[in-house]
Amino acid sequence: MKHKSIILTGGGTAGHVSLNQAIIPSLRKEGYDVHYIGSYDGIEKELITQSFPDVPYHHISSGKLRRYFSMKNFSDPFKVLAGVGQAYAVIRKVKPTMIFSKGGFVSVPVVIAAKLAKIPVVIHESDVTPGLANKIALPFASHIFTIFQDTLNYLPSEKATCTGSIVREELFSGNALKGKKRCGFTDHKKVLLVMGGSLGSVVLNDSLRSNLPDLLKTYNVIHLCGKGNSDSSLDSLKGYKQFEYVTNELPDLLHAADFVVSRAGSNSIFEFLALKKPMLLVPLSAAKSRGDQILNAKLFEKQGFAHVLEEEMLSKSTFMKAIETLTKRSPEYLDAMEKAERPKTPAEMVKLLLQYEK
Numbered sequence: 222m223k224h225k226s227i228i229l230t231g232g233g234t235a236g237h238v239s240l241n242q243a244i245i246p247s248l249r250k251e252g253y254d255v256h257y258i259g260s261y262d263g264i265e266k267e268l269i270t271q272s273f274p275d276v277p278y279h280h281i282s283s284g285k286l287r288r289y290f291s292m293k294n295f296s297d298p299f300k301v302l303a304g305v306g307q308a309y310a311v312i313r314k315v316k317p318t319m320i321f322s323k324g325g326f327v328s329v330p331v332v333i334a335a336k337l338a339k340i341p342v343v344i345h346e347s348d349v350t351p352g353l354a355n356k357i358a359l360p361f362a363s364h365i366f367t368i369f370q371d372t373l374n375y376l377p378s379e380k381a382t383c384t385g386s387i388v389r390e391e392l393f394s395g396n397a398l399k400g401k402k403r404c405g406f407t408d409h410k411k412v413l414l415v416m417g418g419s420l421g422s423v424v425l426n427d428s429l430r431s432n433l434p435d436l437l438k439t440y441n442v443i444h445l446c447g448k449g450n451s452d453s454s455l456d457s458l459k460g461y462k463q464f465e466y467v468t469n470e471l472p473d474l475l476h477a478a479d480f481v482v483s484r485a486g487s488n489s490i491f492e493f494l495a496l497k498k499p500m501l502l503v504p505l506s507a508a509k510s511r512g513d514q515i516l517n518a519k520l521f522e523k524q525g526f527a528h529v530l531e532e533e534m535l536s537k538s539t540f541m542k543a544i545e546t547l548t549k550r551s552p553e554y555l556d557a558m559e560k561a562e563r564p565k566t567p568a569e570m571v572k573l574l575l576q577y578e579k
């Protein structure tokens with residue numbers, strides 16, 4: 222019997238890939254052949270080909286969609302057009318029953334090609350406000366799923382559903398002891414995990430490192446610092462372990478953590494919520510983004526899950542003070558997290574998704 226096929230797309234940062242990673246095993250259980258369309262060199266290529274070597278990965282070209290002036294704004298539309306042609310050829314060959322797009326620039330040509338090939342597309346928005354790629358994709362899509370209820374205010378009601386968060390199943394099966402052992406922590410100090418999103422954050426890295434001598438008196442520190450950001454002069458510090466980017470080790474490291482300090486990317490903060498980690502969030506500032514992380518963080522603060530320190534207020538001393546507040550208030554945060562809605566399982570998400578197939 223010939224299997225049905227589905228194409229997934231999304232990339233640029235890990236936040237546009239993690240939901241796809243979460244649902245691939247469930248789609249396969251349902252009997253689907255899963256294909257992925259991504260860029261030549263984006264993080265999605267590494268994440269998908271490493272975790273799912275048997276998922277065919279199709280490269281396409283794609284331009285960055287900028288809200289600001291750049292000479293590349295003249296060449297990138299041609300790259301997007303080329304990407305539409307490449308994606309169309311893949312779709313004609315694979316003949317999927319539907320396409321699921323997690324957003325990011327690479328998804329735009331795929332969504333346009335799907336419309337041309339008359340294949341239903343469902344898109345997904347993880348942040349409170351829709352990203353630029355999803356705004357462009359929306360007219361071509363059959364439906365859009367959101368994580369936050371508030372996102373529905375920005376979308377046409379007949380086309381949008383809030384599903385809540387979906388968290389990769391392997392994150393729940395971490396082992397704290399293994400995580401501590403991996404980091405070489407041998408005492409009983411509480412563990413602080415600091416993560417600057419999937420790319421790392423220079424401002425968080427600097428604030429943390431400038432406070433390390435003080436912090437290490439009280440805590441063991443796991444630092445996910447981002448590609449190219451490790452500092453070998455700190456390798457011998459007792460109680461401090463840095464990683465540039467982790468994949469298989471992440472569940473154990475998260476289970477080892479008592480508190481988290483993080484950027485406010487949507488996937489990350491819902492993972493911390495699901496694992497009940499009191500968190501200090503330092504959202505990416507409005508000067509560097511459309512402000513989506515600020516809204517994500519504010520909603521988490523309002524629901525009593527997090528303490529928020531705005532990037533503009535970040536300094537050596539406010540960082541330490543915010544960690545004090547985090548640890549002091551952590552019983553309240555844990556209480557609120559106990560009462561929070563549980564995330565959907567990938568299998569539940571797949572069921573919702575397949576309603577839209579041809």
Ligand SMILES: CC(=O)N[C@H]1[C@@H](OP(=O)(O)OP(=O)(O)OC[C@H]2O[C@@H](n3ccc(=O)[nH]c3=O)[C@H](O)[C@@H]2O)O[C@H](CO)[C@@H](O)[C@@H]1O
Binds near residue numbers: 468
């Ligand atoms: C700079 C930028 O554009 N950031 C956006 C990007 O963030 P970013 O890519 O950082 O996205 P998220 O915080 O949502 O997700 C990061 C994902 O990477 C994983 N992870 C991270 C570090 C690591 O070492 N290993 C690992 O597996 C996390 O577990 C998580 O699943 O997408 C988010 C979701 O649309 C947005 O809210 C952010 O504003």
